[in-house]
Amino acid sequence: MGRLFSILIILVAILGAVFASTMLFSVDQREQALILRFGEPIKVVNPWDAEEDPGLHMKAFPWEDVVKFDRRNLMLDIPPQEITASDQERLIVDAFARYRISDPLQFYKAVRDVRGAQARLAPFMEASLRRVLGGVKSNDIVSGHRAELMIAIRDAVNTQAAESNLGVEIIDVKIRRADLPEQNAEKVFSRMQSERQQAASLIRxxxxxxxxxxxxxxxxxxxxxxxxxKEKSSILRGAGDARRNDIYAAAYSKDPEFFAFYRSMEAYEKALIDGKTSMVLSPDSDFFTYFSSKKK
Structure with a gap:
């Protein structure tokens, strides 16, 4: 009896292990799982756009399969591309994109796995790089509006991925570097230097x-x-002269003899101020009236 019981326990354990291996599966919090029934996707467990539901889960039937995809952001890295800008300058552009699997059901139907997705996305990325960067000048790519250009590339790749129903979403696109080919670098730098000199000359x-x-x-x-x-000084000088003349006239009218004497003294002072003036005059000249001993 005890031996039979032991055998039953062993059978139950084996059946439980078989059941667990065929019916139960675990999902990491960094994963999203797709349940397949006869190869057709029917359900997504722990999708990125819903509340997290990691842990142990059970299939409805043992013949169902489980395919797991990364729930995190994925990297799409393409080789450096040679781009011709709108000013006909060639640039070597090294860029990458980050994307996520937004619809595991559609993703599985369209590309099956990450390798297939990258094989489909890489041409979209290269074409968008050439189209967007080919429409602007090289200066804008190297040091100008790079942020706006990366957004435009991201939107272009997203549009193509949506039209192809890949079940992915491009999160962002980054340009690691955008350099001139070695054979063109010196020529472009010389042109940029000339443009800066012209701008400086214009500013000067x-x-x-x-x-x-x-x-x-x-x-x-x-x-x-x-x-x-000068106008104001002339007006003031004229007013002063007029006032002076008025004063002279008033003095003359009061004592003409003294006024004549005063004016003669002023004339003597101005004429003989340096003590070296030579004058040739007649002795009876009126200029020396007040130097004579008697009055005329």
């Missing part, structure tokens, strides 16, 4: 023109200011 010319304008305006302001100052 504009600065010199502006400086001339400022100097001319300053000179005009100085001339106007001096003219106004």
């Amino acid at each position: 010319a504009e600065g010199e023109e502006k400086a001339r304008t400022v100097r001319a305006e300053a000179a005009r302001t100085v001339r106007v200011t001096l003219a106004k100052a």
Whole structure:
């Protein structure tokens, strides 16, 4: 009796192991599983766009198969491409893309596995690189609007993948480097240097023109200011002279003899101020009236 019981336990254990191996499967949190029935996909376990459901799961029938795909972002790396920009400059562009399996059912139907997906996506990536980068100048690719270009490439690849129903989504595209071929580098650098020199010359010319304008305006302001100052000084001098003449006239009218004497003294002072003045005059000249001993 005890021996029969032991045999039953062993049989149950074997049947349990067989059941577990054929009916149960585990899914890692980094994976999403696709259940196949007679080769046809019927259900997705732990898809990336739903709440995580990793752990132990059971199949409905033992003849169902389980195919697992990565739930994480995947890398699409293509060889460096030679691109001709819109200004006819050639560039060697090294780029890569990151994508994820957004629809495992469609992914399995379209490409079966990651290798098949990359074989389909690589031509899309290369074509989008050539189309987008071929429509802009080399300066924009090397150091200009690279971020906008990468977004445009990503959208172009996404569009082609959606039209082909690959069940993937391109997350982003990155350009590692965009270099000139060695044979073209020196020529392009010389041209860029020439363009920078032309731009610098234009800036200097504009600065010199502006400086001339400022100097001319300053000179005009100085001339106007001096003219106004001379005009005002002339007016003040004329008013002073008129006032002086009025004072002289008033003094003359009060004492003509003293006024004549004062004016003669002023004339003597101005004529003989340095002490070396030589004058040839007649002794009876009116200039020396007040030097004589008697009055006329």
